[in-house]
Amino acid sequence: MRLMLAIFAAVVLLTATGAHAQKVPYTPVVTPNGATLEWKMVKGVKEFHLTVEEIEWEIAPGMKIHAWGYNGRTPGPTIEAVEGDRVRILVTNKLPAPTAVHWHGLILPSGMDGVAGLSQPVIQPGETFAYEFTLKQHGTQMYHSHGDEMVQIGLGAMGFFVIHPRKAPYKIDRDFALFVNEWAVEPGASRPDPNVMTDFNIFTFNSRAFPGTAPLVAKTGDRVRIRIGNIGQESHPIHLHGHSFKVVATDGGDIPVSAQGPATTVLVSPGQTADIEFIANAGDWALHCHRRHHPMNPMGHDTPNVIGVNQAGLEDSIRALLPGYMAMGEHGMHDMMDMNMEGPENTLPMMGGDGPFGSIGMGGMFTILKVRDKITDYNVDPGWYANPPGTVAHRVDGPPQEQQQSGDIEYTCPMHPEVISKTPGNCPKCGMKLVPKKDEHKH
Numbered sequence: 001m002r003l004m005l006a007i008f009a010a011v012v013l014l015t016a017t018g019a020h021a022q023k024v025p026y027t028p029v030v031t032p033n034g035a036t037l038e039w040k041m042v043k044g045v046k047e048f049h050l051t052v053e054e055i056e057w058e059i060a061p062g063m064k065i066h067a068w069g070y071n072g073r074t075p076g077p078t079i080e081a082v083e084g085d086r087v088r089i090l091v092t093n094k095l096p097a098p099t100a101v102h103w104h105g106l107i108l109p110s111g112m113d114g115v116a117g118l119s120q121p122v123i124q125p126g127e128t129f130a131y132e133f134t135l136k137q138h139g140t141q142m143y144h145s146h147g148d149e150m151v152q153i154g155l156g157a158m159g160f161f162v163i164h165p166r167k168a169p170y171k172i173d174r175d176f177a178l179f180v181n182e183w184a185v186e187p188g189a190s191r192p193d194p195n196v197m198t199d200f201n202i203f204t205f206n207s208r209a210f211p212g213t214a215p216l217v218a219k220t221g222d223r224v225r226i227r228i229g230n231i232g233q234e235s236h237p238i239h240l241h242g243h244s245f246k247v248v249a250t251d252g253g254d255i256p257v258s259a260q261g262p263a264t265t266v267l268v269s270p271g272q273t274a275d276i277e278f279i280a281n282a283g284d285w286a287l288h289c290h291r292r293h294h295p296m297n298p299m300g301h302d303t304p305n306v307i308g309v310n311q312a313g314l315e316d317s318i319r320a321l322l323p324g325y326m327a328m329g330e331h332g333m334h335d336m337m338d339m340n341m342e343g344p345e346n347t348l349p350m351m352g353g354d355g356p357f358g359s360i361g362m363g364g365m366f367t368i369l370k371v372r373d374k375i376t377d378y379n380v381d382p383g384w385y386a387n388p389p390g391t392v393a394h395r396v397d398g399p400p401q402e403q404q405q406s407g408d409i410e411y412t413c414p415m416h417p418e419v420i421s422k423t424p425g426n427c428p429k430c431g432m433k434l435v436p437k438k439d440e441h442k443h
Contacts, residue, residue: 026164029078029227030378031177032214032367033206037077045086045132048079050101052145052157053094059202060212060297063348065183066191067156067207068095068145074207075179076143076159083138083166089131091123095152098122101131102146103161104231105251105273108133116147123147138165139253140177140227140273154194156181156207158231173222174280174378178205179229180236180268180289180365187298188344197233202348203294203364210295211353211360213367216287217382218280219375225277226287228268235269236294240369242285245278265290280371284385289365297348297363356384412437 029036039046050070057067057074070076081087093099100116100123112133113119123129141161145152160177181204184196192202205213218224225248228238246260251273266274288295353360372382411434413419413427425434 074156078160093123105141210366239265245276249275285369295366
């Protein structure tokens with residue numbers, strides 16, 4: 001009798017606590033910098049709750065925006081279910097405007113499609129609507145606002161809807177989901193401008209810009225899937241370093257094996273998803289959009305081109321009128337990155353993030369796939385990769401970098417030459433990155 005009661009109690013507990021307490025027939029999706037939506041079983045139906053609301057969201061340390069999202073985040077939490085499941089999604093509107101939720105790519109009854117005015121009445125502020133349907137497919141789908149899309153999607157109202165096959169043909173060891181997106185946020189501002197259609201200045205994975213993007217952690221030899229979704233305005237060619245992958249599925253379904261060719265870059269256009277798969281190779285590997293200005297944070301697009309322009313003497317002349325002026329851009333933007341100049345409040349530098357060999361000249365839609373031979377906890381950042389001896393590019397026309405940076409080298413601030421330091425770092429007066437002090441006695 002006691003055994004029967006214990007079994008009954010365990011069943012009740014599993015039913016009440018939802019997916020995280022149950023053994024699921026798939027490898028759960030990891031949404032870096034994101035979350036998975038919990039559910040509970042109600043009379044044979046998997047029930048989810050979504051609340052669309054205004055939120056404060058961190059793009060990266062040093063920058064937060066006022067966005068519209070689901071359950072306190074953008075993208076909203078990933079919905080996971082299995083082909084054949086009956087699902088019910090309760091949507092509560094806490095926005096100041098009417099809304100509706102479209103289940104992008106799902107095959108379902110017309111009245112559940114979520115187009116305001118066409119397939120349903122709008123969800124007024126304060127109201128809760130129920131969507132209920134049976135999942136007739138598997139694959140990477142999305143959900144997003146379909147009421148005043150320009151504003152509501154433009155402010156972040158989107159999320160993943162992942163449907164796993166009832167019986168997978170093979171095992172996936174690591175399954176990631178990345179939403180690509182672009183934003184227009186004026187320097188110093190915190191509210192994205194949804195009226196901007198082309199001139200975006202913030203580019204993100206899961207609404208985070210590098211160096212605020214979480215790494216994707218895998219073990220050497222893992223079969224890795226990365227699901228990429230796009231509800232934005234622009235197309236994004238996503239490139240993975242160090243691997244050749246296959247595009248195995250789109251939002252329309254699985255791609256036949258005979259049609260899967262090798263690639264290192266996949267173009268994901270607005271309204272599309274793409275699933276890529278590969279076997280993980282050890283190392284730290286860049287993953288980024290290959291449009292040149294997308295792995296970069298806010299920059300002015302109307303800046304004059306001064307590449308190759310000799311600016312000798314210009315600083316001294318202008319400083320007579322504008323103390324502290326610096327001429328920049330003659331040799332590109334890397335020097336500007338090294339200077340680490342502070343911009344307006346709540347504005348990210350164009351490029352940033354420190355790597356094992358110095359500053360990483362990237363920002364925006366950039367993250368790192370970290371693959372190690374031995375991984376004991378996928379949830380812990382393993383740090384920087386320890387490259388085997390003899391496998392790192394190095395200079396051949398002088399002493400190694402480590403020797404150059406030892407000894408009596410002094411560092412100074414380009415803006416405040418009176419600041420002198422024996423070690424690298426940032427200027428205590430302006431925050432700019434210190435640079436090696438030039439030896440004025442050398443000619």
